[in-house]
Amino acid sequence: MTIQEAAAASGLSIDTIRFYEKAGMTPPVPRDARGWRTFPPSLVEWLTNLARLRATGMPMVEMQRFARLVHATPSLEIIAERLAILRGHNVCLARRRAELEAAQEYLDHKIAVYSGKDTR
Amino acid sequence: MTIQEAAAASGLSIDTIRFYEKAGMTPPVPRDARGWRTFPPSLVEWLTNLARLRATGMPMVEMQRFARLVHATPSLEIIAERLAILRGHNVCLARRRAELEAAQEYLDHKIAVYSGKDTR
DNA sequence: TGTTGACTTGGAGCTACTCCAGGTCGCTAA
DNA sequence: TTAGCGACCTGGAGTAGCTCCAAGTCAACA
Numbered sequence: 001m002t003i004q005e006a007a008a009a010s011g012l013s014i015d016t017i018r019f020y021e022k023a024g025m026t027p028p029v030p031r032d033a034r035g036w037r038t039f040p041p042s043l044v045e046w047l048t049n050l051a052r053l054r055a056t057g058m059p060m061v062e063m064q065r066f067a068r069l070v071h072a073t074p075s076l077e078i079i080a081e082r083l084a085i086l087r088g089h090n091v092c093l094a095r096r097r098a099e100l101e102a103a104q105e106y107l108d109h110k111i112a113v114y115s116g117k118d119t120r
Numbered sequence: 121m122t123i124q125e126a127a128a129a130s131g132l133s134i135d136t137i138r139f140y141e142k143a144g145m146t147p148p149v150p151r152d153a154r155g156w157r158t159f160p161p162s163l164v165e166w167l168t169n170l171a172r173l174r175a176t177g178m179p180m181v182e183m184q185r186f187a188r189l190v191h192a193t194p195s196l197e198i199i200a201e202r203l204a205i206l207r208g209h210n211v212c213l214a215r216r217r218a219e220l221e222a223a224q225e226y227l228d229h230k231i232a233v234y235s236g237k238d239t240r
Numbered sequence: 241t242g243t244t245g246a247c248t249t250g251g252a253g254c255t256a257c258t259c260c261a262g263g264t265c266g267c268t269a270a
Numbered sequence: 271t272t273a274g275c276g277a278c279c280t281g282g283a284g285t286a287g288c289t290c291c292a293a294g295t296c297a298a299c300a
Contacts, residue, residue, distance in 0.1 A: 133288085133289080135288070135289055135290075136287085136288065136289085139287075139288065139289090143287095154295080154296060154297075155295080155296090156296095174287090179287090180286065180287065181286095
């Protein structure tokens with residue numbers, strides 16, 4: 001698979017894939033005779049995972065830590081660490097969602113005021 | 121009011137307030153004899169508004185547009201424009217919340233898998 | 241007369257990309 | 271055979287939205 005296809009399949013942009021590789025968030029990507037990156041299915045799957053983690057707003061440093069853990073030989077501790085990262089991030093997400101909800105309430109209120117639909 | 125008090129009152133950091141002023145997102149802040157910024161209540165209120173808009177994830181360019189409209193002499197068109205910005209942003213917010221919700225579902229699933237609570 | 245503490249400025253650094261210039265390589269068309 | 275095309279490569283600059291820092295000023299206090 002070329003980088004273009006990997007991008008289409010994972011939902012990341014071509015630039016982002018190269019950036020993630022440089023940042024050590026993927027295992028080293030194999031190259032063909034021309035020096036082009038070739039993406040085996042397992043790598044595309046991992047990129048898709050990264051895209052989802054990014055969509056949750058996980059910061060890069062944590063994605064890097066997670067990547068190292070995922071590509072390490074798994075042991076009980078390593079799996080526990082992965083879980084800890086995900087659980088910790090889940091808490092952040094919940095907080096973020098609550099913030100957004102509050103923000104939207106504020107916006108709705110503002111809109112009501114500007115529309116003259118405010119009762120005060 | 122000093123910048124420190126304005127920061128405490130609005131929820132923005134001192135640096136962010138200075139940054140917002142430079143970026144034209146506030147009217148010019150009056151200075152005392154020493155050259156220190158002095159914040160009248162109306163300005164603190166506006167900073168608080170900016171903090172809330174930021175919390176909704178409104179991009180800077182839009183906050184700038186909105187600031188110009190709010191500090192212009194109001195007319196029917198200007199109020200309509202303000203409303204349009206807020207409404208447009210509300211749509212973005214709703215989308216963002218949906219994305220976060222999907223992301224959290226994915227995370228929950230991942231956590232279930234790693235915890236061995238997955239049934240598949 | 242220092243020293244402290246709150247402010248000032250300009251500018252560098254950060255995250256997570258995104259874009260760009262300049263170059264290589266294999267393929268097709270003239 | 272040569273010219274052009276399109277997909278890729280690299281290193282580096284640019285972006286948003288802050289955040290931090292160094293160096294300087296000024297009033298007040300010991």
